[in-house]
Amino acid sequence: MSKQRTITALLLGDVIGQPGGRALFMGLPQLIKKLRADLVVINGENAADGFGLTEDLARQFFSLGVHVITTGNHIWQREEIRPFLDKDTRILRPANYPAQVPGHGYTVLEIGGLSVGVVNLQGRHQMVPIDCPFQTGAAVVEKLRRQTKLIFVDFHAESAMEKEALAAYLDGKVSVVVGTHTHVQTADERILDKGTGYITDLGLSGPIGGVIGSDPNIAIERQLTQIPLRNQILDAPSYLQGVVCSVDPDTGKTVSIKRISEQFGL
Template sequence: MRILHLGDVLGQAGRKAALEALPMLRNRLSVDIAIVNVENAAHGFGVTAKICKEFYDAGANVLTTGNHVWDQREIITYIDEDKTLLRPWNFPEGTPGQGDCVYVTPAGKKVAVINMMGRLFMDPLECPFAGVNRLLGKYRIGKNVDAVVIDFHAETTSEKMAFGHHCDGRASLVLGTHTHVPTADSQILPGGTAYQTDVGMCGDFDSVIGMKKENSIQKFMTKMPSGKFEPAEGPATVCGIYVETDDATGLAKRIEPVRIGGRLKGSWPNA
């Protein structure tokens, strides 16, 4: 199976680049499932129903989010209707929406997608390690699903790496989102799980994690409020991860970073 996951889409620049790239990526990589993190897609803060539809129309099958999922208030009433728009699973019981789903590919393969959020320097949610144990008991590769993909939306590299090793052998792919900077550690862990600490963002990298740099610099220098943060609007880099799984085991046999456009050095899966 061929899996594509695009990192945090940030603002108009990132959204435009990702929407333009997604059909091409699906076609050239013969993707079976495309997942996109859209938590910053609406002017850098949250996502709307209209933006979700745009990504589905462009070829996304499942949309993930993170701590900014509720920034656009309309999503609170919409998210229960959209079963492939996920919010972190470990929000409190009764929170609108869902944190996991199963997508069935056109070939009939079942892919469980899980959205989980870390706790270090983040909201004090339910333990993601205990939570994912419950879900990986529910979704078992080779038993009732053909692959498991986990978007772990977290701040620190240590928590992400520990989480990846915790899931090793039980998930096809564990990738980090949230920090917006792509890490250079794409690998297949000893148990067969593809892993990267952070997939990066779809946004303008002439910025501070996607936002115009002037306000961020002023805030760091003065420790004073520096005005409203606005997304950078220059040419965007589309950052993602491409994974191939073994049909017999559901575990990874290949992982490659994808980076196209914008300021970052490009990266494309080797033939």
């Protein structure tokens, strides 16, 4: 089998509850076809009513054409997913959690005859102080580069500074670094000096018009009263946001990166 000239990766931001799920079900298959995406990665840590992921939802997402589901700090909020994290290497939790926690922080899969690595990391600025994402990320990438130059990293982090720093640290060693977690799509997609594609945050797969996907009335009341009210997902038209990247399989470098934001949910 001859090698592909490039591999096209579709990387989508955090799936937010039922509205985000609807957008995926309605739009992902046609988006894959439209973009001719070879690899599809989504962040699913908010898919189950805004907090966590269930096995049933994961299976539904895989049936739509998703290859890998990355997550972050909210993956632990649904205890029923924890045994499944050990069983299915297509669902990742951040690699820099302590070794004894369930699940996998990276995976390698075959796409069109090519080996592709996907890595999940979590930041520490304004988040729980887990292991260093820089040191853990470097060790994982060094291991993966023995198998492939095609490596995609989801860095689930709050701080733009931390995200940019990690991307600069891994520039030239991985194909793409994308940020997740803030649910607000940034407009800084670019190719770094040594060939790594980058965006600070993919945005969300969910409702636009709320406050990071939640009901704005509750968000306002939280700010006015400082009472930790539970956010509720806004039931509104939803978008699939992220980037589509074209990567050279021989060098592992990004050839192009384009931001996408398309409405699909009703």
